[in-house]
Amino acid sequence: MEIRKLNFKKNSVRALGDKTLQQALHYTTERFTSARERAKREFGELDNLREKAREIKRRTIENLDDYLEILEENVCKAGGKVYWAEDAKGAVDTVLDIARKNRVKLVVKSKSMATEEIELNRAIEGEGIDVVETDLGEYIIQLANERPSHIIAPAIHKTKDEIARLFSEKLKIPYYKEPELLVGAIRERLRATFLRADMGVTGVNFAVAETGTIIIVENEGNARFVTTVPRVHVAIMGIEKVIPSFKDAAVFLSILARSATGQKMSSYVSFITGPRRNGEIDGPEQFHLIIMDNGRTRVLGSEETRETLYCIRCGACLNACPVYRKAGGHSYGWVYSGPIGAILTPQLIGMDRALELPFASTLCGACREVCPVKINIPKILIGLRRRAVENGFHKNVKEHLAMRIWRFVVSHTGVYDILTSLLYVLQHPFKSDGKLRSLPLFSQWTRYRDLPVLKIPFRKRWKRLTVNRGPRG
Amino acid sequence: MEIIRKGPYIMESKKAYLFVTCLVDNFFPQVAESAVCVLRRLGIEVEFVEGQTCCGQPAFNSGFWQDARTVAKRFLSVFDREKDGFIVCPSGSCASMVRIFYRELFEEGDKEYGSAVNISKRVYEFSEYIVNVLKETDVGAFYKGRVAYHGSCHLIRELGIREEPIRLIRSVRGIDFVEMKNYDVCCGFGGTFSVKFPELSAAIVEDKIQSIVESGADTLVSTDMGCLMHIGGIISRRNLPIRVMHIAELLASR
Ligand code: SF4
Numbered sequence: 001m002e003i004r005k006l007n008f009k010k011n012s013v014r015a016l017g018d019k020t021l022q023q024a025l026h027y028t029t030e031r032f033t034s035a036r037e038r039a040k041r042e043f044g045e046l047d048n049l050r051e052k053a054r055e056i057k058r059r060t061i062e063n064l065d066d067y068l069e070i071l072e073e074n075v076c077k078a079g080g081k082v083y084w085a086e087d088a089k090g091a092v093d094t095v096l097d098i099a100r101k102n103r104v105k106l107v108v109k110s111k112s113m114a115t116e117e118i119e120l121n122r123a124i125e126g127e128g129i130d131v132v133e134t135d136l137g138e139y140i141i142q143l144a145n146e147r148p149s150h151i152i153a154p155a156i157h158k159t160k161d162e163i164a165r166l167f168s169e170k171l172k173i174p175y176y177k178e179p180e181l182l183v184g185a186i187r188e189r190l191r192a193t194f195l196r197a198d199m200g201v202t203g204v205n206f207a208v209a210e211t212g213t214i215i216i217v218e219n220e221g222n223a224r225f226v227t228t229v230p231r232v233h234v235a236i237m238g239i240e241k242v243i244p245s246f247k248d249a250a251v252f253l254s255i256l257a258r259s260a261t262g263q264k265m266s267s268y269v270s271f272i273t274g275p276r277r278n279g280e281i282d283g284p285e286q287f288h289l290i291i292m293d294n295g296r297t298r299v300l301g302s303e304e305t306r307e308t309l310y311c312i313r314c315g316a317c318l319n320a321c322p323v324y325r326k327a328g329g330h331s332y333g334w335v336y337s338g339p340i341g342a343i344l345t346p347q348l349i350g351m352d353r354a355l356e357l358p359f360a361s362t363l364c365g366a367c368r369e370v371c372p373v374k375i376n377i378p379k380i381l382i383g384l385r386r387r388a389v390e391n392g393f394h395k396n397v398k399e400h401l402a403m404r405i406w407r408f409v410v411s412h413t414g415v416y417d418i419l420t421s422l423l424y425v426l427q428h429p430f431k432s433d434g435k436l437r438s439l440p441l442f443s444q445w446t447r448y449r450d451l452p453v454l455k456i457p458f459r460k461r462w463k464r465l466t467v468n469r470g471p472r473g
Numbered sequence: 474m475e476i477i478r479k480g481p482y483i484m485e486s487k488k489a490y491l492f493v494t495c496l497v498d499n500f501f502p503q504v505a506e507s508a509v510c511v512l513r514r515l516g517i518e519v520e521f522v523e524g525q526t527c528c529g530q531p532a533f534n535s536g537f538w539q540d541a542r543t544v545a546k547r548f549l550s551v552f553d554r555e556k557d558g559f560i561v562c563p564s565g566s567c568a569s570m571v572r573i574f575y576r577e578l579f580e581e582g583d584k585e586y587g588s589a590v591n592i593s594k595r596v597y598e599f600s601e602y603i604v605n606v607l608k609e610t611d612v613g614a615f616y617k618g619r620v621a622y623h624g625s626c627h628l629i630r631e632l633g634i635r636e637e638p639i640r641l642i643r644s645v646r647g648i649d650f651v652e653m654k655n656y657d658v659c660c661g662f663g664g665t666f667s668v669k670f671p672e673l674s675a676a677i678v679e680d681k682i683q684s685i686v687e688s689g690a691d692t693l694v695s696t697d698m699g700c701l702m703h704i705g706g707i708i709s710r711r712n713l714p715i716r717v718m719h720i721a722e723l724l725a726s727r
Pocket of ligand 1: 151310311312313314315316317318340367370371372373374375
């Protein structure tokens with residue numbers, strides 16, 4: 001993994017200048033948001049279930065080690081194999097190991113944020129093995145050599161035209177203007193690929209501890225192909241994906257699709273318990289489950305931010321977020337974007353690399369309002385800001401100084417009065433038309449907005465109000 | 474997050490201590506004057522606690538909790554002089570700082586915790602106080618204009634107050650209240666966000682400006698001067714024919 005500092009601000013300014021991207025962001029987030037709202041209206045239970053879902057996650061995360069052990073036991077009982085990966089490298093090595101042992105030449109993948117996180121494709125290709133993403137959006141960004149820009153719709157930043165061109169350039173598929181024709185042609189290609197593949201790699205939406213079943217939710221049917229046709233199936237999950245029982249799964253399945261796309265249920269929900277059994281006609285010969293930490297136990301260790309791990313990756317917070325809607329996913333610099341990215345990324349890859357992210361929010365709370373597991377994202381953002389300041393990551397000298405001065409001034413009424421009176425006088429030369437149109441030290445404000453002028457403060461007018469019993473009163 | 478919404482607290486409800494907020498105090502004193510006027514009209518005895526400055530929110534939100542704590546302690550000591558009575562604040566944001574975030578800033582066991590809890594129960598946002606405590610919606614105001622309402626994030630999503638300001642606005646005589654699309658979506662102000670990420674902040678407010686213009690309103694009302702300073706700053710820069718107004722100013726007009 002590249003150790004680079006993410007540069008949110010620079011990226012976001014670039015994104016703001018990209019008209020096509022702005023349109024795409026507007027269109028997609030509006031569409032998802034209104035679909036979710038409709039689903040919420042039609043299904044009155046959503047809020048109750050959110051509370052339930054949160055409680056299940058809380059209980060599970062508090063007893064994570066127990067549930068993971070139960071999961072391991074039951075996956076093994078069903079004939080699968082379980083591996084524990086401490087970090088990205090461990091997970092990648094395990095996949096490569098399994099691939100080598102089985103003389104794999106072609107890997108097909110379904111959409112998975114965990115494999116994005118560990119940059120699995122690059123590693124597989126480095127081994128001389130072909131790998132093909134089979135979710136359309138993921139396929140697009142694989143060909144374009146980019147990162148997903150939305151958790152559930154990875155290629156929303158691309159236009160139809162760009163996509164058609166990409167496929168004709170990289171795969172020699174004829175350039176189709178009509179999306180249906182293009183998708184038809186891609187599907188044909190993918191079918192052939194599925195039949196040749198020796199290994200399928202997937203993520204995991206939920207892993208049911210009591211039965212050792214992994215659940216995969218999707219809309220294109222590609223994940224079902226990936227998990228049934230190739231000889232070997234490798235599934236990769238973060239430790240937080242385990243849930244205790246099937247009953248719990250019912251709760252999550254009722255809220256996941258509704259929160260993500262507004263669907264009642266995704267088109268395909270696969271329940272996979274171990275490899276093909278005797279007498280069954282399809283399914284892989286081997287089933288491997290990699291359970292990955294990659295920084296998650298660090299999150300688990302902090303009571304303040306632990307609930308970050310409740311996330312079920314529905315993407316609703318992205319659609320609701322005013323900042324994401326303008327900055328787009330790539331501005332966040334790593335695989336996870338939007339509000340969940342702003343809290344997860346610094347915790348997984350380190351505050352030093354992702355310092356800007358917790359600050360890149362207006363704290364409007366729209367994310368929390370839509371989150372199916374009610375993660376208190378604004379609170380975690382503030383907590384991470386505090387961590388950044390108190391642990392010395394936030395080194396902006398000017399801001400530290402400004403805070404010190406501000407604290408001193410507002411703590412001493414005399415100083416406060418003198419300073420505000422002084423500024424009241426000093427602002428005169430800058431006034432125009434009763435406003436401040438540009439002001440040194442405040443240029444970041446006045447670049448875009450006028451600033452009101454300082455008035456005689458209320459605290460000095462109060463006496464008069466007491467005597468006269470108020471103006472207009 | 475726990476939203477503390479108690480039934481009318483057993484307090485002397487005829488008295489209200491004004492927590493004007495530093496922004497209103499220095500930049501928009503007319504808002505506080507209007508609040509005084511409206512409250513007096515409702516028969517409330519308004520008090521102003523001398524020595525109040527800021528609640529500490531800018532530092533709290535920026536991660537400077539040490540500084541925030543110092544300022545918050547001072548706020549508590551100023552308002553704790555009176556042990557009883559409502560503290561009324563013309564800002565959903567500052568009210569949520571005191572009501573909700575003080576309990577995070579101070580932990581159980583801190584010397585200030587008891588005082589923080591006590592004051593968090595006393596503090597009310599202006600429109601919330603009128604509708605939920607005084608049980609009034611018609612304050613006898615008159616205003617001629619097409620008015621749209623912008624719901625501030627902290628008011629709606631921290632304090633859980635959605636309908637109260639709208640009920641107050643609708644009760645103003647002569648008013649033409651227009652529903653505005655996405656009235657509850659963030660305007661992009663975000664406190665220090667507005668100067669740390671000015672490009673994004675300005676891009677977000679564009680959508681708000683568009684909603685206001687589309688609504689056909691000539692007046693935009695809100696409960697928070699932070700939002701209105703931001704939205705109004707753009708309106709003023711472009712000379713748009715829209716007046717921004719705090720809800721207290723609207724309710725004071727007659
Ligand atoms: S944080 Fe909540 S809303 Fe955002 S992706 Fe995760 S589950 Fe969905």
